[in-house]
Amino acid sequence: xxxxxxxxFQAVAEELSYSRAAQRLRIAQPALSRAVxxxxxxxxxxxxxxxxxxxxxxxxxxVLLREAAILFERWDEAMRRVRRTAAGEEGEMRxxxxxxxxxxxxxxxxxxxxxxxxxxxxxxxxxTPERVWxxxxxxxxxxxxxxxxxxxxxxxxxxxxxxxxxxGVVLPAEHPFAQxxxxxxxxxxxxxxxxxxxxxxxxxxxxxxxxxxxxxxxPRVAYTPSLIGTVLSYxxxxxxxxxxxxxxxxxxxxxxxxxxxxxxSVPLVLVWQEAExxxxxxxxxxxxxxxxRTGKLWKAEP
Amino acid sequence: xxxxxxxxFQAVAEELSYSRAAQRLRIAQPALSRAVxxxxxxxxxxxxxxxxxxxxxxxxxxVLLREAAILFERWDEAMRRVRRTAAGEEGEMRxxxxxxxxxxxxxxxxxxxxxxxxxxxxxxxxxTPERVWxxxxxxxxxxxxxxxxxxxxxxxxxxxxxxxxxxGVVLPAEHPFAQxxxxxxxxxxxxxxxxxxxxxxxxxxxxxxxxxxxxxxxPRVAYTPSLIGTVLSYxxxxxxxxxxxxxxxxxxxxxxxxxxxxxxSVPLVLVWQEAExxxxxxxxxxxxxxxxRTGKLWKAEP
DNA sequence: TCACCGTTATGCCGAAAGCGCATCACCAAG
DNA sequence: CTTGGTGATGCGCTTTCGGCATAACGGTGA
Numbered sequence: 219x220x221x222x223x224x225x226x227f228q229a230v231a232e233e234l235s236y237s238r239a240a241q242r243l244r245i246a247q248p249a250l251s252r253a254v255x256x257x258x259x260x261x262x263x264x265x266x267x268x269x270x271x272x273x274x275x276x277x278x279x280x281v282l283l284r285e286a287a288i289l290f291e292r293w294d295e296a297m298r299r300v301r302r303t304a305a306g307e308e309g310e311m312r313x314x315x316x317x318x319x320x321x322x323x324x325x326x327x328x329x330x331x332x333x334x335x336x337x338x339x340x341x342x343x344x345x346t347p348e349r350v351w352x353x354x355x356x357x358x359x360x361x362x363x364x365x366x367x368x369x370x371x372x373x374x375x376x377x378x379x380x381x382x383x384x385x386g387v388v389l390p391a392e393h394p395f396a397q398x399x400x401x402x403x404x405x406x407x408x409x410x411x412x413x414x415x416x417x418x419x420x421x422x423x424x425x426x427x428x429x430x431x432x433x434x435x436x437p438r439v440a441y442t443p444s445l446i447g448t449v450l451s452y453x454x455x456x457x458x459x460x461x462x463x464x465x466x467x468x469x470x471x472x473x474x475x476x477x478x479x480x481x482x483s484v485p486l487v488l489v490w491q492e493a494e495x496x497x498x499x500x501x502x503x504x505x506x507x508x509x510x511r512t513g514k515l516w517k518a519e520p
Numbered sequence: 521x522x523x524x525x526x527x528x529f530q531a532v533a534e535e536l537s538y539s540r541a542a543q544r545l546r547i548a549q550p551a552l553s554r555a556v557x558x559x560x561x562x563x564x565x566x567x568x569x570x571x572x573x574x575x576x577x578x579x580x581x582x583v584l585l586r587e588a589a590i591l592f593e594r595w596d597e598a599m600r601r602v603r604r605t606a607a608g609e610e611g612e613m614r615x616x617x618x619x620x621x622x623x624x625x626x627x628x629x630x631x632x633x634x635x636x637x638x639x640x641x642x643x644x645x646x647x648t649p650e651r652v653w654x655x656x657x658x659x660x661x662x663x664x665x666x667x668x669x670x671x672x673x674x675x676x677x678x679x680x681x682x683x684x685x686x687x688g689v690v691l692p693a694e695h696p697f698a699q700x701x702x703x704x705x706x707x708x709x710x711x712x713x714x715x716x717x718x719x720x721x722x723x724x725x726x727x728x729x730x731x732x733x734x735x736x737x738x739p740r741v742a743y744t745p746s747l748i749g750t751v752l753s754y755x756x757x758x759x760x761x762x763x764x765x766x767x768x769x770x771x772x773x774x775x776x777x778x779x780x781x782x783x784x785s786v787p788l789v790l791v792w793q794e795a796e797x798x799x800x801x802x803x804x805x806x807x808x809x810x811x812x813r814t815g816k817l818w819k820a821e822p
Numbered sequence: 823t824c825a826c827c828g829t830t831a832t833g834c835c836g837a838a839a840g841c842g843c844a845t846c847a848c849c850a851a852g
Numbered sequence: 853c854t855t856g857g858t859g860a861t862g863c864g865c866t867t868t869c870g871g872c873a874t875a876a877c878g879g880t881g882a
Contacts, residue, residue, distance in 0.1 A: 248860075303579050524869095
């Protein structure tokens with residue numbers, strides 16, 4: 219027994235007429251006659267009562283008609299789902315990300331993604347850059363927004379650069395450097411510095427150390443808090459000068475951000491498993507590329 | 521896309537190997553290769569990743585594999601149900617019956633039926649004989665145990681005789697007739713009689729009147745209660761003599777049943793719609809026939 | 823490095839199945 | 853009794869399906 223045969227039976231059972239059903243199916247009537255006979259033989263069950271000039275359903279026929287409707291429904295649904303999955307319009311995606319540097323765009327990006335592909339279910343995992351890379355390597359994430367980490371195992375992973383952020387110094391508005399358009403690394407040699415803890419952001423922390431090293435001094439690191447916001451709090455409290463990427467705009471008017479020279483930058487990247495490059499991830503990449511190309515994010519609210 | 525193709529895809533997806541799948545399906549490997557390609561073209565979705573020496577599932581392939589399992593499950597279930605329905609092992613049956621004369625056997629009969637065909641759902645409707653015939657004519661019942669009713673429309677209905685019950689007189693144990701082996705109708709001429717109400721049992725009531733008429737007298741009908749049990753109560757109370765079929769065995773030792781001569785009997789029949797003669801009903805008829813033939817009912821409890 | 827083995831894909835042919843046309847058998851209505 | 857419409861059947865054509873032989877390819881071992 220076959221889908222084609224079932225479809226034919228269904229047509230006859232619904233029309234209660236072989237000739238009308240044949241018209242509907244755009245085939246000749248004898249083919250139908252055969253098909254239904256074959257089905258009956260296959261199930262060894264009479265399905266249609268063809269007595270004098272009228273066709274009616276036997277109990278088994280009624281059951282089959284009901285079941286057929288259900289089966290075709292499920293069948294179509296299954297085909298739809300496969301197509302949608304292949305097109306990246308349906309599926310599942312686990313996104314890893316690090317909070318602060320992605321905060322300015324991630325929300326709006328995902329909002330647009332959900333608008334376009336509402337059937338893709340998204341799981342978000344906020345972690346430290348190191349954890350993100352680890353989960354990615356283990357296949358626990360489909361894709362991630364993070365910073366490069368030198369220790370990470372990047373085999374089988376592919377990345378695209380989203381942005382490079384210059385490092386700069388955050389200082390109180392009344393500080394002598396506050397009005398300048400840039401500050402040299404050298405000038406930080408004697409200052410107490412405040413940098414994000416290494417375990418929270420290896421890339422950033424190491425970039426700061428590299429900057430100092432290239433300027434040939436060893437930094438006096440006063441504090442290494444776990445949150446980027448806490449860096450700002452320390453600065454406000456006069457505990458020293460903070461070093462952060464430019465995306466960390468101080469919200470308080472009492473603080474200033476001044477870029478450091480020579481430019482040292484920390485990249486932000488999009489990473490994914492080459493092996494698990496699902497259509498849903500591809501669509502996300504397309505969206506990111508579109509954003510990069512046009513330079514425009516989508517409005518938060520339509 | 522086709523059931524065959526889906527089955528082929530399923531085999532490959534489960535084995536993750538074309539050649540093993542081909543072995544399992546007992547076909548040659550090239551046929552499989554084609555079939556899967558056709559499916560992929562049909563859905564325009566890649567389903568299998570055949571890279572270097574290994575076959576793996578794409579996201580769409582995973583979805584299809586899951587859906588396929590569900591679909592085949594439902595498909596098999598549907599086929600099973602149709603077969604079972606045709607064999608009368610599954611289905612629905614509305615049985616009409618009249619209470620008192622069927623009481624000695626109906627319970628055990630249905631118990632055995634349920635034991636043999638547990639998936640047939642049975643609806644029981646107890647009515648007066650007239651109502652039973654009416655519902656049968658309207659197609660509201662699949663089959664019924666009842667007594668013939670002269671006014672009933674029997675077109676399209678078929679009946680088989682279950683038993684013919686002789687009429688007899690129920691009287692107090694101390695009554696002069698109580699020790700006799702039969703009583704002539706004539707002898708009831710002067711007695712006050714108690715008969716079931718005509719609206720409750722036309723066949724029985726009319727049979728009594730016919731008996732009297734053939735004995736050439738008009739009966740003195742004292743009471744016509746609605747329940748057969750009430751007939752016995754009246755007799756016990758000394759209100760007259762009851763006339764009932766022999767299946768009404770007086771449980772009280774104070775009452776006696778004595779057959780009437782000449783024999784007048786009321787039949788009990790099994791009736792069904794010729795047009796709605798479902799397999800479930802056929803099985804019930806077979807069971808009844810078996811009972812009639814062997815004369816044996818099945819034990820109430822195994 | 824190269825031959826070899828086992829993998830999937832492709833070309834080709836014979837067998838089988840599906841379909842349409844013509845026609846039959848049947849029944850009801852005119 | 854004819855006529856028109858129904859489903860069933862016989863037959864030939866076309867399509868499809870499967871098998872065989874073989875190609876293309878990648879991994880493995882000498």
